[in-house]
Amino acid sequence: MDLPKITKFSQVDIDSPTSLVAVAGFEDRARAIFEEFSRRDDASLISSATSIQYEPFNSRNNINALKKGLSSLGISDDSTQSMVFDRHDPNSFESDFSDFLDSISENHVILDVSGMSKLLIIISLQILAEKDFSVTIYYAEADKYHPREDEYTKKLQSSEDSDRTPAFLTNGIYDIVTTRGLSSALGSDQSMVVVAFPTFNHQELMALTSELSPAQLVSIQGSPRMEKNQWRKESIRELNEGVESHIQVDWRETSTFNYRQTVEVLNHVYEDYSDKYRIVLAPTGSKLQTVGCHLFKYQHPDIQVVYPVTREFSETYSEGWDNTWGIVFESLDDAIITENEKYQQKISNLRSKIDEMNDTMDSV
The missing domain is CATH 3.40.50.11700 (Rossmann fold)
Structure with a gap:
């Protein structure tokens, strides 16, 4: 299924x-x-x-x-x-x-x-x-989602400190939290990669990297469903690029709406990093991206989920x-199990192809 x-x-x-x-x-x-x-x-x-x-x-x-x-x-x-x-x-x-x-x-x-x-x-x-x-x-x-494009531009231009990036929608970070149910099944002896979704509050990525001290950050940009909101993708990228001065960033992209694409992108990240790193996931993206994050976490119990809790919310959010x-x-459980079986079969097929290629090269 x-x-x-x-x-x-x-x-x-x-x-x-x-x-x-x-x-x-x-x-x-x-x-x-x-x-x-x-x-x-x-x-x-x-x-x-x-x-x-x-x-x-x-x-x-x-x-x-x-x-x-x-x-x-x-x-x-x-x-x-x-x-x-x-x-x-x-x-x-x-x-x-x-x-x-x-x-x-x-x-x-x-x-x-x-x-x-x-x-x-x-x-x-x-x-x-x-x-x-x-x-x-x-x-x-x-x-309507805030900030509007004109609100965003006006706040950037009116910022009193040109070296200080303003935050939108939310402000400040109270703490980075998790729960028993979202904890990882693995220990903490491996190097860490943090996977997060950049937002209009650039302080979230900065807090995750400064508090958790990962070796790598995977930042998954959101691509809006509606054409009128496409400007938000590049603006969010612009706000969050400052984190690159603190850590190496692997930029990826997924839909803010299509939760299945989010699962697919996260599984690609898992394939790329899970052998060498402990993966910590911060579901800071859209609500439907968060649905995808849940399915991904449930497929992979070794994933640790954390969340940067903000201090303040804007008066105008939506x-x-x-x-x-x-x-x-x-059946939510059956759907996840079936999806995980498909994922494991895909990995098995890929490994078989790699083994076949290696055998061919050895015989040459």
């Missing part, structure tokens, strides 16, 4: 009792799923939910909108489990979310990643895969929402 395609959510059928996992986010698109289901006949199949609130508390995270949205689906307080995701200390969420999944009768979960942090996405998917749930990922694209998408995993 191939990894499932991304489809318009309007084409996704919900045909069994379902539990919804949603978060109180500060982006408008965190509310998209409730408007979506207000127009659907299968909304009644959502019979339980977990509502996630972020800590440290941020008044912009719209808790009331989440409560109102769940109520609009007819989900009672008794059928809703509230829990906290502490960005500074995410370990406790693993056990809380695991306990919630053990308590529900539904075998199908809708995970709304639209308003989720990347760290929350990868932790949630890791636990859902371990529990072998049927999972539908719901994703609402923002209508606006509204446009298209809504779904990825349906009938």
Whole structure:
């Protein structure tokens, strides 16, 4: 079985009792799923939910909108489990979310990643895969992403210190965190390569390289789906090129939207580096790239996942929402196992070809 395609959510059928996992986010698109289901006949199949609130508390995270949205689906307080995701200390969420999944009768979960942090996405998917749930990922694209091109240019030009690169969307790094479930199965005696995705906050890559002291950085640029957003790719590259003065950088590229391409690119990185290096992955890219990061991590338990937690978020992050998408995993665990078997077969075939070439050369 191939990894499932991304489809318009309007084409996704919900045909069994379902539990919804949603978060109180500060982006408008965190509310998209409730408007979506207000127009659907299968909304009644959502019979339980977990509502996630972020800590440290941020008044912009719209808790009331989440409560109102769940109520609009007819989900009672008794059928809703509230829990906290502490960005500074995410370990406790693993056990809380695991306990919630053990308590529900539904075998199908809708995970709304639209308003989720990347760290929350990868932790949630890791636990859902371990529990072998049927999972539908719901994703609402923002209508407008900040910074706009004119905002970006203006801030660069108005920077008081020409030698100091400004940060956008987020600012500062609180700490680099991980969880027990995202830890590596291997020790730390090997040299390290850090794999990360550059963003408008160049401080993330700088923090990863300065705190972890890797021998190599693999920086995977994101290529936006929409032509109008293509300028962002080169601008992000420009903001992050300063890291090259501190460490050797291997630049790669993948789609911000096509999560399957992200898995493919990460597997190429694994092929190139895993024999000599311990790989540490920081899923700092887009939300759908983070879905790909989860699948890659689950395929390769020797991968360590870390995340640079930022101190501040911009007042303007994104606006509204446009298209809504779904990825349906009938069995998340089976999909990953099958994909890993295909990957291992590909590696085996490649090694066989290399052996054949070596045998041919030896016989000459």
